[in-house]
Ligand SMILES: *[C@@H]1O[C@H](CO)[C@@H](O)[C@H](O)[C@H]1NC(C)=O
């Protein structure tokens with residue numbers, strides 16, 4: 001695919017003459033502040049992430065410092081019995097990121113023949129019957145308020161493990177609270193956002209809020225309240241045995257800041273169903289016509305998700321109102337609903353507010369775009385919309401958070417990043433417009449192949465399958481096995 005690499009050379013020839021003896025420290029002096037500014041503090045994984053030739057990786061998977069998705073795992077014949085704790089389980093159409101992850105993953109593992117027991121509650125908080133589909137058993141164990149009753153879940157868990165013991169237990173974030181993990185040593189947790197990253201996002205929200213307005217950021221963005229949460233989290237994270245991160249930068253934080261042993265910290269990236277989200281220009285054209293995008297539009301940008309402040313809509317709103325004045329041919333499609341809907345509608349005929357779209361409409365929406373914009377101010381985890389857009393062959397424009405630059409927009413060939421402020425955002429938009437339709441299409445095709453190599457549901461599933469096998473029996477931790485591709 002020929003991704004461009006940004007490489008910082010660490011080797012330099014020893015100074016041989018007196019002039020270079022003076023020049024070298026001088027050069028270092030000049031370079032040092034530059035390096036400090038250019039390299040974000042926790043994104044130094046960027047280098048190894050690029051340089052490791054993963055298809056030639058040999059060794060113990062637990063020592064892999066990159067996403068397991070990069071590897072190609074062959075078929076397995078051993079069947080596992082797994083227990084899963086998830087705060088909710090999707091019963092309606094629009095699940096959030098975390099429950100989407102759980103349902104995609106464990107439906108797929110059950111389909112591969114593993115016996116999966118999920119302890120959870122229905123996402124709509126209404127009473128539902130338990131689900132039993134093939135090897136998938138979903139036990140709804142709500143308390144009076146509709147959230148997970150862990151005591152009740154453990155009653156069923158214990159009954160099940162009495163019949164035959166579970167090979168491994170998985171929890172989506174703190175669905176299984178840390179004080180319960182003493183009873184379950186074989187537990188792996190997938191973190192969908194940690195407090196270190198939350199503080200990062202609160203910082204940006206604080207910086208963007210108006211310091212003169214009394215009601216600006218609101219109590220939820222108080223940084224001082226966040227710090228004790230971080231300290232608390234660092235203390236209790238060690239109660240979980242194995243940790244799975246959904247971005248490279250989060251794994252760095254867990255090793256360097258939370259001080260967890262790197263052998264217990266793994267990266268498995270989220271995946272989406274690439275058969276549902278695929279490149280299809282005619283669907284896109286149809287969608288443009290249906291929503292009255294004029295044929296002479298020069299660039300069509302799109303944004304999807306809940307239209308709320310912390311998803312960066314104040315930023316996009318400001319940036320686009322400035323862009324549309326200079327570039328009347330640039331259009332914006334807004335998929336989603338929320339408080340910012342009305343403000344977008346006021347921006348004029350170049351903005352189309354489409355409301356919330358179901359998955360079949362969403363595919364058409366992505367295909368209608370020249371570029372997908374994700375202005376989120378939350379540098380947590382991996383936004384599924386970014387991955388869906390890339391699977392549809394669209395380049396992305398998104399803030400330069402470590403979780404994004406280290407894992408998703410790993411190269412200029414894939415998209416554009418900006419600092420989360422209006423000036424930087426507008427500058428990035430100008431670059432997108434300058435590059436134009438044809439260049440965006442090329443980048444979109446690079447996105448498609450990168451997404452196919454990393455972010456498919458099948459890759460995610462086989463990585464988790466191998467992970468659980470490796471945790472049960474260390475012979476599965478070596479890579480490659482003769483069955484691997
Ligand atoms: C949770 O389940 C336990 C065991 O079935 C039950 O005794 C308890 O009352 C439940 N708690 C709530 C808040 O519903």
Ligand SMILES: *[C@@H]1O[C@H](CO)[C@@H](O)[C@H](O)[C@H]1NC(C)=O
Nearest residue numbers: 294296297298327328329330
């Ligand atoms: C696109 O076409 C419309 C209608 O013909 C016209 O009013 C508008 O100025 C054109 N826009 C651009 C950017 O050329």
